[in-house]
Amino acid sequence: MKKIAPVTIAFVLIFSVCFAAINSLTGKWAGPVTLPGNKPFQLGYNFKVDSGKLTGTALTPAGEVIITDGMINGDDFSFNVPVPNGNAPHTGKLYADSIALHFVYEGQHLAATLKRTN
Numbered sequence: 001m002k003k004i005a006p007v008t009i010a011f012v013l014i015f016s017v018c019f020a021a022i023n024s025l026t027g028k029w030a031g032p033v034t035l036p037g038n039k040p041f042q043l044g045y046n047f048k049v050d051s052g053k054l055t056g057t058a059l060t061p062a063g064e065v066i067i068t069d070g071m072i073n074g075d076d077f078s079f080n081v082p083v084p085n086g087n088a089p090h091t092g093k094l095y096a097d098s099i100a101l102h103f104v105y106e107g108q109h110l111a112a113t114l115k116r117t118n
Contacts, residue, residue: 025049025077025094031114035061036106043101043112054079060088 030044044059045067054070058081068087070079075094080087083105090103092114099114 025054025072025099027116028118029099029114030117031099031101031112033110033112035110036108043114044117045114 025047026049028044028046030042033041033043035041041061042059045056047054047056049072052072054067054072054077056067056070056079057064058067060081060083062084065082067079067081067090071077076092077094078089078091080089081103082088085106088103088105090101092099092101097115101112101114103110103112
């Protein structure tokens with residue numbers, strides 16, 4: 001009986017830490033990027049993680065759109081943003097207080113650092 005309690009507590013703590021890491025992506029994130037043509041733009045994303053699936057919205061130059069094909073694997077994630085000429089594929093990595101985001105827009109590879117806004 002005495003051995004079961006520490007094992008149970010350890011399991012609960014490990015599960016809680018893993019669950020917190022997955023859900024910490026959920027929320028609003030924003031950051032600056034320079035688009036093709038040297039146009040500054042403020043990126044904005046509202047992510048939701050549910051059962052290992054990434055959903056949400058993205059603020060694009062054409063307005064707010066629903067992200068598609070969202071996947072999450074630990075701290076790494078990917079999704080597509082529909083744009084007028086197809087999709088802008090995105091990949092990202094979640095850190096303690098930021099997201100490193102890489103994406104392709106109008107044929108150019110771009111990168112941004114996002115910070116939580118909520």
